[in-house]
Amino acid sequence: MVYRALTPTxxxxxxxxxxxxxxxxxxxxAAQRTAGLVWGVSDGQLYPQLHDLHARGLxxxxxxxxxxxxxxxxxLTDAGREALQAWLxxxxxxxxxxDEGLLxxxxxxxxxxDVARDLLERRRAxxxxxxxxxxxxxxxxxxxxxxxxxxxxxxxxxxxxxLDFLEMSIAWCDQALAQLxxxxxxxxxxxxxxxxxxxxxxxxxxxxxSAAPS
Amino acid sequence: MVYRALTPTxxxxxxxxxxxxxxxxxxxxAAQRTAGLVWGVSDGQLYPQLHDLHARGLxxxxxxxxxxxxxxxxxLTDAGREALQAWLxxxxxxxxxxDEGLLxxxxxxxxxxDVARDLLERRRAxxxxxxxxxxxxxxxxxxxxxxxxxxxxxxxxxxxxxLDFLEMSIAWCDQALAQLxxxxxxxxxxxxxxxxxxxxxxxxxxxxxSAAPS
DNA sequence: TGGAAGATACCTCTGCCAGAGGTATCTTGA
DNA sequence: TCAAGATACCTCTGGCAGAGGTATCTTCCA
Numbered sequence: 001m002v003y004r005a006l007t008p009t010x011x012x013x014x015x016x017x018x019x020x021x022x023x024x025x026x027x028x029x030a031a032q033r034t035a036g037l038v039w040g041v042s043d044g045q046l047y048p049q050l051h052d053l054h055a056r057g058l059x060x061x062x063x064x065x066x067x068x069x070x071x072x073x074x075x076l077t078d079a080g081r082e083a084l085q086a087w088l089x090x091x092x093x094x095x096x097x098x099d100e101g102l103l104x105x106x107x108x109x110x111x112x113x114d115v116a117r118d119l120l121e122r123r124r125a126x127x128x129x130x131x132x133x134x135x136x137x138x139x140x141x142x143x144x145x146x147x148x149x150x151x152x153x154x155x156x157x158x159x160x161x162x163l164d165f166l167e168m169s170i171a172w173c174d175q176a177l178a179q180l181x182x183x184x185x186x187x188x189x190x191x192x193x194x195x196x197x198x199x200x201x202x203x204x205x206x207x208x209x210s211a212a213p214s
Numbered sequence: 215m216v217y218r219a220l221t222p223t224x225x226x227x228x229x230x231x232x233x234x235x236x237x238x239x240x241x242x243x244a245a246q247r248t249a250g251l252v253w254g255v256s257d258g259q260l261y262p263q264l265h266d267l268h269a270r271g272l273x274x275x276x277x278x279x280x281x282x283x284x285x286x287x288x289x290l291t292d293a294g295r296e297a298l299q300a301w302l303x304x305x306x307x308x309x310x311x312x313d314e315g316l317l318x319x320x321x322x323x324x325x326x327x328d329v330a331r332d333l334l335e336r337r338r339a340x341x342x343x344x345x346x347x348x349x350x351x352x353x354x355x356x357x358x359x360x361x362x363x364x365x366x367x368x369x370x371x372x373x374x375x376x377l378d379f380l381e382m383s384i385a386w387c388d389q390a391l392a393q394l395x396x397x398x399x400x401x402x403x404x405x406x407x408x409x410x411x412x413x414x415x416x417x418x419x420x421x422x423x424s425a426a427p428s
Numbered sequence: 429t430g431g432a433a434g435a436t437a438c439c440t441c442t443g444c445c446a447g448a449g450g451t452a453t454c455t456t457g458a
Numbered sequence: 459t460c461a462a463g464a465t466a467c468c469t470c471t472g473g474c475a476g477a478g479g480t481a482t483c484t485t486c487c488a
Contacts, residue, residue, distance in 0.1 A: 025437050
């Protein structure tokens with residue numbers, strides 16, 4: 001494993017350590033807050049990757065295991081910073097969407113339009129809840145980088161993408177519901193956010209795209 | 215494996231066989247055309263899953279291995295159709311986005327705005343190419359469900375989502391590029407690029423793409 | 429003072445899954 | 459007739475998420 005190319009998750013860890021040193025737990029939290037929508041980092045990956053990065057000499061312990069619960073802080077080495085910068089300059093793999101809800105919708109003719117409506121409403125409710133949680137966080141708190149005054153840091157860009165994605169997805173749900181509603185009863189599609197939210201908290205499970213009550 | 219719950223990929227296979235019987239290769243092609251954007255099905259999953267579904271009695275061979283290259287056709291059994299319908303009625307897992315490009319963009323302050331511009335331009339080009347390929351497919355080709363005449367089948371909905379997603383992503387690239395371009399001409403960013411690593415970065419503290427309301 | 433309950437921090441194991449790489453078969457065409 | 463390429467299926471490796479576990483620390487209430 002040591003001489004294999006770094007995985008994107010490993011690079012993400014380097015990225016989160018480039019700002020300052022952190023413990024594994026702090027990396028996980030920062031990842032969920034800032035990258036949760038576009039790149040999940042799970043426990044099962046995080047800790048092994050930290051040890052691998054250490055073995056490669058890309059990160060090093062920042063002091064002895066300290067503080068509450070013997071948390072170990074890690075910091076980037078010079079080699080680690082170089083590896084991060086090299087990776088950033090390489091072209092990226094195309095985005096991949098993994099969406100079980102849309103997969104079900106694809107086959108929904110098999111069971112009828114009521115099921116389609118139900119899927120869409122649960123989906124909408126989950127997306128709205130996620131958007132609320134994203135909006136409730138202070139955008140400026142992300143900043144502090146070199147161009148805090150303009151708000152053009154990476155986190156700001158990524159946050160904007162996340163919100164655009166959620167808006168677009170919600171709007172698509174509304175359109176689809178309007179079409180299905182029109183087909184069934186003939187034109188009642190004016191329902192708005194409040195109604196749909198009342199319908200059900202579908203995305204109860206935690207996931208990279210959810211509000212993640214982990 | 216036989217008594218474990220079916221994976222979404224296995225359910226997708228059942229779904230593709232619900233229209234008509236197909237060989238593994240045909241399933242792969244149909245999946246790529248209609249679900250490629252939202253749910254990939256790779257060779258390494260497809261063929262083992264077909265055998266597993268057969269072992270469970272959810273699909274069965276449709277005639278002997280025939281035609282060119284001894285391709286085996288499979289069809290849904292009654293139990294398979296029931297399993298598919300039951301799965302469609304369950305709530306879906308939340309969507310997951312896996313986007314290495316946005317992950318890089320998150321850390322792009324580490325290397326400067328030229329790299330950000332480059333990433334965004336490559337991203338845009340890839341998205342535009344993808345959109346072209348989606349647009350070039352005949353929308354009705356994959357149908358065969360109960361309401362083919364109205365165009366409101368699952369494949370049509372999913373295709374619309376894919377196109378919306380691509381449009382939104384392209385528009386976001388344009389906005390981001392416009393902002394970066396404006397900054398460059400207005401200020402002295404090119405010169406600072408190298409300084410970024412020296413300064414302390416702090417977007418760690420409390421910011422957010424995902425709230426944890428726990 | 430003490431102990432139950434919960435949060436924190438890290439770890440391990442299992443299985444889904446993509447992608448690389450392989451084999452065998454069929455078609456094309458020079 | 460034989461090479462080259464497309465087709466159809468298969469296997470192996472390793473990234474990765476999620477469940478579940480342990481140990482530590484804090485809080486709070488009796």
